[in-house]
Structure formats: structure tokens, C-alpha cells
Amino acid sequence: MAPLEPWEKVMVNSGFFETVHGQTSCSACHAGDSSSIDKEIAHTGLINAPDADAQRTCGNCHNEIVVSNANSLHTTQAGYFQTMYSRSLPENHAALDEMFGNHCQSCHTTCGDCHIAQPDSVGGGLLNGHEYVKTPPMTRTCTACHGSRVGNEYMGKNEGIPGDVHFRQGRMNCVACHDGASMHDSDGNNHRYEGAQGPSCESCHDQVGKTSDTIVQHQIHQGNLSCQVCHSVTYTSCDSCHVAISETTGNPFFKTAATYMTFFIGRNTRQSSDRPYEFVPVRHIPVDPESYAYYGDNLLPNFNLLPNWAYATPHNIQRNTPQNESCNACHGNAEIFLTADKVKPEELEANRNVIVDTVPGLIPEQ
Amino acid sequence: MRKIILILSLSLSMLLLGACSAKSTPSTVPDETEVSISQATPTTVIPVAFEPPIDNCVVCHTDKQMLIDTAVEEEEDAHGAESEGVG
Numbered sequence: 356m357a358p359l360e361p362w363e364k365v366m367v368n369s370g371f372f373e374t375v376h377g378q379t380s381c382s383a384c385h386a387g388d389s390s391s392i393d394k395e396i397a398h399t400g401l402i403n404a405p406d407a408d409a410q411r412t413c414g415n416c417h418n419e420i421v422v423s424n425a426n427s428l429h430t431t432q433a434g435y436f437q438t439m440y441s442r443s444l445p446e447n448h449a450a451l452d453e454m455f456g457n458h459c460q461s462c463h464t465t466c467g468d469c470h471i472a473q474p475d476s477v478g479g480g481l482l483n484g485h486e487y488v489k490t491p492p493m494t495r496t497c498t499a500c501h502g503s504r505v506g507n508e509y510m511g512k513n514e515g516i517p518g519d520v521h522f523r524q525g526r527m528n529c530v531a532c533h534d535g536a537s538m539h540d541s542d543g544n545n546h547r548y549e550g551a552q553g554p555s556c557e558s559c560h561d562q563v564g565k566t567s568d569t570i571v572q573h574q575i576h577q578g579n580l581s582c583q584v585c586h587s588v589t590y591t592s593c594d595s596c597h598v599a600i601s602e603t604t605g606n607p608f609f610k611t612a613a614t615y616m617t618f619f620i621g622r623n624t625r626q627s628s629d630r631p632y633e634f635v636p637v638r639h640i641p642v643d644p645e646s647y648a649y650y651g652d653n654l655l656p657n658f659n660l661l662p663n664w665a666y667a668t669p670h671n672i673q674r675n676t677p678q679n680e681s682c683n684a685c686h687g688n689a690e691i692f693l694t695a696d697k698v699k700p701e702e703l704e705a706n707r708n709v710i711v712d713t714v715p716g717l718i719p720e721q
Numbered sequence: 722m723r724k725i726i727l728i729l730s731l732s733l734s735m736l737l738l739g740a741c742s743a744k745s746t747p748s749t750v751p752d753e754t755e756v757s758i759s760q761a762t763p764t765t766v767i768p769v770a771f772e773p774p775i776d777n778c779v780v781c782h783t784d785k786q787m788l789i790d791t792a793v794e795e796e797e798d799a800h801g802a803e804s805e806g807v808g
Contacts, residue, residue, distance in 0.1 A: 361786060361788075361792040361793070361794075361795060362785060362788035362789045362792050363780055365777070365784060365788060366782065366783070366788055367781075367782040367783050371778075380778075381776060381778035381779065381782075382776075384779065385778070387778065388790070389776045389777050389778045390775075390777065391777060391778065392777045392781070394791050397777055397778065397781070503807045564799075578772060591807070593755045593806070593807055596806070601803050604803070606802075606803070607805040608803040608805075609806070610804065610805040610806055611805065611806030611807055612806070613806075614806060614807040635784075
């Protein structure tokens with residue numbers, strides 16, 4: 356979506372004043388001086404985003420949601436901290452926190468980032484003239500942040516790669532699977548791949564793997580392969596995101612070394628009772644030992660403790676894919692497995708648990 | 722001894738009776754001045770013209786032209802124009 360003009364970002368619809376949220380004065384939430392018509396005076400003490408203190412504002416009526424949302428991954432961004440700190444040491448946390456505040460904090464999500472305005476990462480601006488939007492619009496909120504990988508995959512924006520069948524044929528938006536309850540509460544998990552899968556494919560496809568399932572491959576592979584191993588197609592990987600502060604403008608910026616399309620099956624390093632799979636698709640994530648070097652030397656001394664070919668759930672699901680054409684489209688096909696020769700030598704150690712040493716053998720008489 | 726007990730009983734009885742009579746006595750006397758002021762208050766309300774304070778936030782933020790006129794050019798590099806690659 357094209358960026359909003361400055362006036363568009365702050366223009367309030369007359370319809371807003373007919374809504375419940377429009378019944379209170381502007382200054383009740385935003386402070387400032389509403390008695391002055393002078394912009395500078397009126398904006399003195401202005402609270403641009405009152406929902407930053409959600410308990411004081413949204414929580415007056417939506418207390419239950421505000422309380423649970425405070426611990427959601429959208430609010431805490433705990434997944435980033437878990438992986439960043441795991442690769443580092445406590446003495447580096449302050450520098451990493453500074454880096455995170457400068458470069459990643461804009462992805463932190465408040466109530467208003469989904470229900471009132473576009474997120475800061477895409478320049479902000481009211482979604483619908485300050486009217487509160489119960490269901491966040493997909494392209495202006497969800498994929499505004501989750502765009503370069505998930506959004507492009509889901510909507511088929513990667514050249515030559517079809518969009519997700521749930522989008523193309525099902526016309527489903529993000530919240531069709533990722534409902535409000537799951538967005539507002541992460542059940543205390545510190546990473547999106549912790550805890551029960553929510554949503555899981557089986558939430559809708561509840562016959563998969565059951566005795567009534569006529570697709571024998573489901574029964575053979577269920578529990579051993581994540582659904583995406585057979586039903587996703589080529590997706591985006593990225594290399595080496597480095598961050599810094601511009602010497603000329605003082606603004607933060609990043610540079611990624613490469614973005615390319617991959618489909619590789621690797622070993623599951625997040626194996627649990629909720630994700631028992633031996634194999635999952637893996638995506639190269641853009642972190643390397645020097646990603647945050649601008650903020651200090653050797654900030655990720657334990658880089659090799661986590662892989663940077665990471666468990667992925669590509670959002671471009673198809674019923675028929677190249678790897679599920681036949682048994683031997685996958686079995687014996689080393690091209691689609693993350694074998695050691697596909698990993699950069701300097702990353703072999705970090706990815707030792709992901710790399711597939713032995714590709715499942717050919718199935719005879721195929 | 723009987724005399725002493727009798728005197729003590731009488732004293733105690735008088736004390737109790739005295740306390741009861743003190744409690745039943747009003748502690749304050751109605752102020753006649755207050756009563757007269759209250760009676761002097763008119764019972765009809767004279768309507769006074771009331772204008773709610775103008776909320777200038779609404780005045781400006783619902784006026785497209787005013788917002789255009791007062792907009793400040795956004796910093797070109799506000800969102801990291803120096804960035805390269807996919808974020």
C-alpha cells in the first residue's frame with residue numbers, strides 16, 4: 356500500500372464521533388491543550404500513542420484483553436530476546452537492548468497498531484479516520500510487519516510461486532486462522548514455536564492422519580513430518596542483516612547481504628510433544644556473528660548455540676507440490692534436504708543439529 | 722457499711738441518669754440565620770446561556786485543508802532510507 360500523506364495519517368472521520376470511543380474528549384486520552392487552536396500550544400504535552408499505557412486507556416473497558424496481551428509475543432517480542440540472548444552473554448545484554456531499541460522496537464505492537472493505526476514500521480497513520488477497527492485489515496497491519504516473508508508467500512508475490520491455497524481459493528485473511536484470542540495471548544510462551552501449535556493445520560483438517568483419512572501418506576508420515584514439509588513450496592531466505600546508525604542523518608538503518616528463494620528440509624531443533632516432527636522446512640535467517648557489531652565487539656560469542664537455518668512454517672501451502680508428486684520426489688532426493696554441502700563452512704557448527712546427514716533412501720519400485 | 726453501700730448505689734444511679742439525660746439533649750441548636758437564608762433561596766431557576774468549550778482538536782483534525790496547511794514535511798530518512806535489502 357502507498358504511504359499515507361501526512362494529513363491522511365491524522366485526519367479524523369466525522370463518523371468516529373458517533374462511535375463509543377468517540378464519546379470522550381480527545382484530551383482525555385491524548386492530553387495536550389484542546390483550548391488552543393495554535394498547533395504548537397495545542398500539542399504541548401501531547402501523548403501521541405495513549406495505548407502505550409494500555410492499562411490506563413484501553414484497559415478501562417477491555418481489562419481482560421489488556422492483561423493477557425501484556426504477555427503476548429506481539430507485546431513482549433520475547434522470541435527475539437530469547438534467541439538474541441541465547442547467542443550472547445549477560446554482559447552484552449545492555450548493548451543488545453540498545454540495538455533492539457533502535458532497530459527492532461518499532462515492531463513492538465500496541466493495541467492501536469492493529470486496531471487504530473498502521474504500525475510505525477510502515478510510517479503509521481490512522482486506519483479509518485480514528486474509528487476502531489475490530490478486525491485488523493490484513494495488508495495494512497498484519498503483513499505491514501510480516502510482509503517480506505510471510506506476506507509475500509501468502510499472497511503469491513514471489514515471482515513464479517503461487518500464493519497460499521487458503522488465500523487463492525479460500526480467500527482467507529490472517530485472522531481466519533490467527534484469531535484474536537491467539538493474538539492477544541501467547542500463553543506465557545517465549546517463542547512462537549513454544550507450546551501447543553495455535554493454530555494447527557489439524558484445527559480445520561481434523562481427519563488428517565485418522566483411520567478415516569484416505570491419503571495413506573498422511574498416516575505414514577504423521578508425527579514425523581510437519582505439514583509444510585509436503586505442502587509448502589519455495590520460500591524466502593535471507594543472509595546477514597547488519598544494523599547501524601547513519602553518520603549523516605543519525606537514523607538507524609540495516610543492510611541484508613542477500614535474499615533468495617529456497618526450499619530445504621532440515622532436522623527439527625525444536626522437537627517437543629507439541630512439535631514431534633523429525634523433519635521441518637528450514638529457512639536461513641539473516642543473523643550472523645557480526646550482525647550487531649556496530650554496538651560492540653563480539654556481542655554474539657555463543658553464536659553457534661543456535662542454528663541460523665531455522666524451523667519455518669512457510670505460508671504458501673499447496674495441495675500438490677513438487678516434493679509430494681511421488682514417494683521418490685522426496686525420498687532419495689538430496690536436492691531438497693539441507694545437507695552439509697549447502698551450508699556455508701563458517702556456519703556448519705551452528706547448524707550441526709539441522710543438517711541432514713543421511714537423506715531418506717529411495718523407495719523401491721517407484 | 723450499709724450506709725456506704727447505699728451512698729455508692731445512689732451516686733451510681735444519679736451518674737447513670739445524668740448521662741442518659743445528657744445524651745438526649747441536642748448538642749447543637751439550629752442556626753436561625755441558616756434557616757432564614759435557606760428560606761430566602763428562590764425556587765425557580767433562571768436559564769443562563771451555556772456554550773460548551775470548543776474542542777480545537779476536533780476543529781483541526783476534521784479539516785483536511787487545515788491539516789494540509791499545518792503539516793510538517795516528514796523527514797525523508799525517517800524510516801531508514803539508507804537501508805538495503807529485505808528487512
